[in-house]
């Protein structure tokens with residue numbers, strides 16, 4: 631799935647992104663990467679990624695902001711930590727992936743407009759913020775509505791079966807003291 635990307639001139643790179651990556655928790659040692667390729671060779675998913683972990687680290691460090699944030703790689707990463715554990719330079723690649731995902735959500739940069747994973751992550755976070763819990767059925771409908779109505783229709787027969795057997799409910803799930811979680815999240819955001 632590797633793709634050929636446009637060659638960039640140095641002036642087109644984003645040095646502020648390079649600086650930011652080194653401040654992401656786990657990214658402090660990114661400059662020490664010597665491109666050994668251990669992370670790519672050990673990653674169980676690198677074969678499906680459009681940019682290998684080794685290349686992604688090099689591109690993030692060089693300031694290829696758009697390319698890195700719009701890559702499938704950061705969303706395909708399954709957080710197995712194999713790369714981080716085996717990196718000879720102790721670079722926390724998995725944590726960098728998390729940082730890149732957060733930045734991609736903040737900036738709204740995704741591989742495509744209807745890319746499901748960040749949409750699901752956002753819907754999940756909004757639901758937890760509002761009710762303290764997520765209601766799976768509502769989450770699925772909200773995701774399908776934004777990603778593909780066709781898929782929602784395809785899933786309808788299964789959904790109806792689950793509803794009839796009481797395995798699925800549209801009843802909104804919520805915790806008793808919703809304000810507490812909202813206060814906690816606000817405090818976390820204020821400290822970022």
Ligand code: SF4
Pocket residue numbers: 662663664665666667668669670683684687716717718719720721723
């Ligand atoms: S394993 Fe570590 S040093 Fe080697 S390429 Fe990956 S990030 Fe760089």
Ligand code: SF4
Pocket residue numbers: 669672673674675676683706707708709710711712713714723724727
């Ligand atoms: S943490 Fe992500 S990038 Fe690292 S080996 Fe696992 S799947 Fe690959």
